[in-house]
Amino acid sequence: DAGVIQSPRHEVTEMGQEVTLRCKPISGHNSLFWYRQTMMRGLELLIYFNNNVPIDDSGMPEDRFSAKMPNASFSTLKIQPSEPRDSAVYFCASREGVAGYNEQFFGPGTRLTVL
Amino acid sequence: QQQVKQSPQSLIVQKGGISIINCAYENTAFDYFPWYQQFPGKGPALLIAIRPDVSEKKEGRFTISFNKSAKQFSLHIMDSQPGDSATYFCAASQASGTYKYIFGTGTRLKVLA
Numbered sequence: 001d002a003g004v005i006q007s008p009r010h011e012v013t014e015m016g017q018e019v020t021l022r023c024k025p026i027s028g029h030n031s032l033f034w035y036r037q038t039m040m041r042g043l044e045l046l047i048y049f050n051n052n053v054p055i056d057d058s059g060m061p062e063d064r065f066s067a068k069m070p071n072a073s074f075s076t077l078k079i080q081p082s083e084p085r086d087s088a089v090y091f092c093a094s095r096e097g098v099a100g101y102n103e104q105f106f107g108p109g110t111r112l113t114v115l
Numbered sequence: 116q117q118q119v120k121q122s123p124q125s126l127i128v129q130k131g132g133i134s135i136i137n138c139a140y141e142n143t144a145f146d147y148f149p150w151y152q153q154f155p156g157k158g159p160a161l162l163i164a165i166r167p168d169v170s171e172k173k174e175g176r177f178t179i180s181f182n183k184s185a186k187q188f189s190l191h192i193m194d195s196q197p198g199d200s201a202t203y204f205c206a207a208s209q210a211s212g213t214y215k216y217i218f219g220t221g222t223r224l225k226v227l228a
Contacts, residue, residue, distance in 0.1 A: 004158070033215070042220035043159070043204060056215060091158050100214030101147045101166070106158030 004107035006092050012113045018080040021110045024073055025094030033104060034067055034077050035091040043091075049075065050098045082114045117142060119207050121219025128226050134192040136222045138205035141186065145207040149216070150179065150190050153202045162203070163190070166210065195226045 005024040013019055025032050033048040047057040049069045057067070064083070069075040079086055089111050093104040120139045128134045138148075149164035165172045165179040165188065172179045178191040192199055202223050206216040 043218045045215055045218075048215055093158070099210065100208040100216075101164075101210040103149075103161045103164075104216065106151075106160065108156075108158050 004092055004094050004105055006090075006107035006110050008110060009108065010111045010113075012115065013082055014115050015083055016081045017114075018078065019082045019086075019112060019114075021077040021079075021090050021092075021112070023075045023077070023092030023107060025075070025092070026096075026105055027073065029094035029096050029105070030072075031095040031098050031102075031104075032069060032075050033093040033095070034075070035093065035106075037089045037091060037109070046077070079112075082112075084114045087112055087114050117217055119205060119217050119219045121205050121222060123222060124220070125223040126225070128195045128224065130195065130197060130226055130228055132195050132226075134190075134195045134199070134224055134226070136190045136203055136205070136224070137187065138189065138207075138219050139185075139187045140207045140217075142207070142217075143186070144209055145217075147208045147210040148179070148181065148188050149206050149208070150177075151204045151206065151218075153204065153221075155201075159202075159204055192224075195224075197226045197228045200224055200226050 007022045034046040036044045046059045047067045052069045067077045089109045091109045093106045095102045095104045150162045151159035152162040153159040167183045176193045181188045202221045205219040208216045
């Protein structure tokens with residue numbers, strides 16, 4: 001299995017631009033998570049989906065952030081408009097089943113820089 | 116009550132020494148405690164996990180110690196090696212139900228050769 005696939009791996013954009021991050025979970029996994037990692041705040045959960053349905057989006061910073069999961073094999077995280085404080089590494093993770101004790105498998109991350 | 120507090124923020128250990136990272140939680144509903152290891156430029160990966168029905172779990176050089184009454188758990192890395200240099204995250208979750216992980220803030224470990 002190729003693992004969780006994220007694209008792009010690096011993104012540099014200017015303030016005010018729209019940014020779309022993409023994730024392909026491991027085939028057969030039912031849950032998908034979007035995290036943001038910064039030095040100051042560590043690893044923060046933004047949103048997670050079970051069976052393509054958003055379950056908890058309480059970590060989404062503000063209305064500029066939105067996430068979708070149109071099918072079991074694809075998810076996007078969109079930031080519009082982007083701001084310099086959004087600069088971080090964004091991780092997608094997937095999990096087989098929905099139980100809390102199942103391992104989450106992380107992708108390699110997307111490093112976002114907003115100038 | 117949802118927080119998991121992790122310490123220290125960074126740790127430097129000599130090769131062959133013992134690395135100890137501590138975590139504490141408040142929510143007594145948590146009953147699953149994984150540790151994730153992250154190398155630079157990579158995503159975190161599961162290292163070892165424990166449920167509160169045991170006080171200790173060991174996998175090779177890595178041991179989790181769990182103190183249910185104190186609501187604390189820790190990761191011990193015995194005979195630390197330079198290849199162990201990474202960031203370590205503790206987490207807590209509820210094993211049942213569609214639950215998410217609550218991660219600690221991470222510990223950056225450097226093992227000197």
